[in-house]
Amino acid sequence: MPAADATPRPCAIADALELIGERWSLLVVRELFWGNHRFSEIARRTGAPRDILSTRLRRLVDAGVLEKRPYSNHPPRAEYHLTPAGRSLAPVLMSIQEWALHHLEQPEAGVMRMAHGDHEIDPVSSFACRTCGKALPKA
Amino acid sequence: MPAADATPRPCAIADALELIGERWSLLVVRELFWGNHRFSEIARRTGAPRDILSTRLRRLVDAGVLEKRPYSNHPPRAEYHLTPAGRSLAPVLMSIQEWALHHLEQPEAGVMRMAHGDHEIDPVSSFACRTCGKALPKA
16 A cells, blocks of 8 residues: 555656556557557457456547547447547657667567558657757667 | 457567556656655655555566665665666656646646756657658647
């Protein structure tokens, strides 16, 4: 249980992690970027347990990160799509990927690509300090 | 349980999330950036349950993200410090924070600042495509 004197820091990062700070949630978002929108495909390609996946999808829809779009009435079936807030998680996924490629040992890992017009994105991130204009050290 | 036909995508992001895809792990890293290096302070400021925190710290040390430095022999006590791999998680935390500030409702959230010479970092991230040179849409 939390320390008796726990006084968690008010923090935007902590607030975001309440929602996306669990690997299945971010892997769902990744899978939608890959173009898989249906429950069974998302379950298959993430490896997420189906009951946990249901809960995560519902929370992400409630939080406005995903939206559910019906594609069949008989039987009732829906697909999941990223909202603008969901698509805005691309930099989070990309910065995690950059970190992984530099700091984990995993020669066989797949690299996520997204379509960018007629080619695939080859993403490069940069962080700078608005105060002094200098670039921040990279991974 | 996972879908019977689960074939999880080989993915650097999934590999990273095995280690950091759990909010307490990233909150530990955040707390070290804030300059809190001792177990009791990390527990107090993250609100993490102490048993979970012990496990997370050990895994992060084993993975080379943190290192343990003794600061007392009687009784034996150690502090936790970020390794270069740990400091390289700054862009991950910053991109999560940027997303939170744009997409969550949380007027009272704290914003993480890091020292940058004589001032605090005011981080701004940008993502571009190496292939076409164009900036990617932002959060």
